[in-house]
Amino acid sequence: xxxxxxxxxxxxxxxxxxxxxxxxxxxxxxxxxxxxxxxxxxxxxxxxxxxxxxxxxxxxxxxxxxxxxxxxxxxxxxxxxxxxxxxxxxxxxxxxxxxxxxxxxxxxxxxxxxxxxxxxxxxxxxxxxxxxxxxxxxxxxxxxxxxxxxxxxxxxxxxxxxxxxxxxxxxxxxxxxxxxxxxxxxxxxxxxxxxxxxxxxxxxxxxxxxxxxxxxxxxxxxxxxxxxxxxxxxxxxxxxxxxxxxxxxxxxxxxxxxxxxxxxxxxxxxxxxxxxxxxxxxxxxxxxxxxxxxxxxxxxxxxxxxxxxxxxxxxxxxxxxxxxxxxxxxxxxxxxxxxxxxxxxxxxxxxxxxxxxxxxxxxxxxxxxxxxxxxxxxxxxxxxxxxxxxxxxxxxxxxxxxxxxxxxxxxxxxxxxxxxxxxxxxxxxxxxxxxxxxxxxxxxxxxxxxxxxxx
Numbered sequence: 001x002x003x004x005x006x007x008x009x010x011x012x013x014x015x016x017x018x019x020x021x022x023x024x025x026x027x028x029x030x031x032x033x034x035x036x037x038x039x040x041x042x043x044x045x046x047x048x049x050x051x052x053x054x055x056x057x058x059x060x061x062x063x064x065x066x067x068x069x070x071x072x073x074x075x076x077x078x079x080x081x082x083x084x085x086x087x088x089x090x091x092x093x094x095x096x097x098x099x100x101x102x103x104x105x106x107x108x109x110x111x112x113x114x115x116x117x118x119x120x121x122x123x124x125x126x127x128x129x130x131x132x133x134x135x136x137x138x139x140x141x142x143x144x145x146x147x148x149x150x151x152x153x154x155x156x157x158x159x160x161x162x163x164x165x166x167x168x169x170x171x172x173x174x175x176x177x178x179x180x181x182x183x184x185x186x187x188x189x190x191x192x193x194x195x196x197x198x199x200x201x202x203x204x205x206x207x208x209x210x211x212x213x214x215x216x217x218x219x220x221x222x223x224x225x226x227x228x229x230x231x232x233x234x235x236x237x238x239x240x241x242x243x244x245x246x247x248x249x250x251x252x253x254x255x256x257x258x259x260x261x262x263x264x265x266x267x268x269x270x271x272x273x274x275x276x277x278x279x280x281x282x283x284x285x286x287x288x289x290x291x292x293x294x295x296x297x298x299x300x301x302x303x304x305x306x307x308x309x310x311x312x313x314x315x316x317x318x319x320x321x322x323x324x325x326x327x328x329x330x331x332x333x334x335x336x337x338x339x340x341x342x343x344x345x346x347x348x349x350x351x352x353x354x355x356x357x358x359x360x361x362x363x364x365x366x367x368x369x370x371x372x373x374x375x376x377x378x379x380x381x382x383x384x385x386x387x388x389x390x391x392x393x394x395x396x397x398x399x400x401x402x403x404x405x406x407x408x409x410x411x412x413x414x415x416x417x418x419x420x421x422x423x424x425x426x427x428x429x430x431x432x433x434x435x436x437x438x439x440x441x442x443x444x445x446x447x448x449x450x451x452x453x454x455x
Contacts, residue, residue, distance in 0.1 A: 150385060150395035154426035157399075165402055165421025167317060167334065167361065167377070168234045168248075168275040168291065169193060172406035172419045175217065176200035185213075195236035195243075200411075202257075204243055206233030212245050214257060226262040228253045237277035237286065244286060246274030252288055252298075269296050269305040278319040280326075285345060287329055289316030295331045297345050307348055313337040320363035322388075324370050332360025335378050340391075354391045358382065362407035364416065366431040373430055375418055377403030383418060385430050399426055 163171065170193040177200035185191065185207065193206035196217075203215045210229035215222050228245075235246035242264075243255045252267035252274055269288075276289030286298045288305075295316050297307035309331070318332030318340075327346030333339050338358055342351040359377035366372060370388050381404055383397040406419035414433055419425050 156427040158425040174408040235277040239279040239283040248273040276317040276319045280321045291315040318363040335359040367413045375404035
């Protein structure tokens with residue numbers, strides 16, 4: 001038989017005290033002791049009572065998930081938590097619609113199974129405020145950059161009487177001083193190639209007889225004539241004080257104009273006429289193209305090629321080094337090839353190839369942006385501006401009626417001049433103006449797995 005629980009209030013009557021001490025003060029003391037003994041069940045009326053359970057507000061609950069209807073609102077007004085929840089939902093997911101409600105909640109309103117998955121939202125994270133398009137009309141955004149507009153017609157056309165229609169010659173170059181000089185070789189001598197020194201103070205001229213002449217551009221007079229080749233000199237390239245000349249005799253001669261010798265070394269490797277020569281921007285590598293369909297690369301001290309590329313199936317005249325990435329070389333083939341190929345000479349790797357459907361006569365890289373221009377002969381005689389490395393066409397320019405055999409770039413890198421057998425020189429604005437480091441359209445370019453990566 002269970003005993004009844006002792007009543008705390010009766011404990012005072014069971015204390016063995018004399019009658020004289022049974023006073024109210026003792027009763028107060030007894031109550032204090034009882035409070036200490038039963039402190040787990042005592043609560044001060046002057047302190048707030050905190051519960052260990054959380055009971056959510058019905059006004060903020062989503063009863064639709066359980067197929068229930070919330071209790072009707074009084075006076076047709078929402079309370080504070082419900083109003084805030086609605087505003088938050090609208091900001092995050094946009095105005096409420098029946099279709100959007102299914103997407104946002106992720107449950108079907110027709111089903112009472114709250115764990116049933118229906119669909120996921122397709123909105124990207126950056127589309128939500130404050131990054132997305134749900135901001136107010138006062139929030140401005142950066143405009144989408146429109147493609148650069150390249151004029152499709154030459155802004156200047158000059159007559160060039162007797163400009164030869166010969167694929168193997170290089171008869172146009174642009175001085176760093178932005179000036180043009182005319183010279184008369186006299187007699188039966190004819191010009192096969194021209195090349196300005198880097199400072200634009202001296203002009204090298206390759207002749208049909210195999211000699212190379214150096215002219216003082218300021219005084220407009222010849223100061224030196226150098227021999228060494230047996231046949232015409234159709235290609236010239238400067239590297240500081242060193243002048244390289246390529247000839248129909250298959251040889252490349254290195255000439256130091258400070259030396260009294262006509263040439264300081266002879267490079268052998270081509271089996272046919274040398275028709276293309278270009279030094280890299282760091283003056284460490286020389287690329288040569290020939291009528292033997294070969295592209296060869298030489299270093300500063302070699303007399304034999306250090307790299308050989310034999311993929312072209314026609315003469316290689318068009319050669320261009322990238323000013324943006326060390327070791328990136330572009331080359332173009334003639335009528336039977338029609339391709340622009342890219343090479344990584346640092347790792348001796350073939351990169352990409354683009355079929356232009358036309359003879360590639362010249363290539364030039366922009367020094368302001370990561371783009372290049374090519375000129376073409378049979379059968380379209382066009383000029384194409386390319387975006388690298390995607391090789392998407394930015395513009396196709398037409399106007400010449402003969403093969404566009406000659407190409408040069410202005411000192412500021414914005415304008416090109418082209419020449420053709422139609423005896424005209426045409427000037428085109430194809431590249432943007434130089435920009436500051438922070439405004440460039442492209443960042444530093446690095447090699448990654450033999451592919452150029454633009455950061």
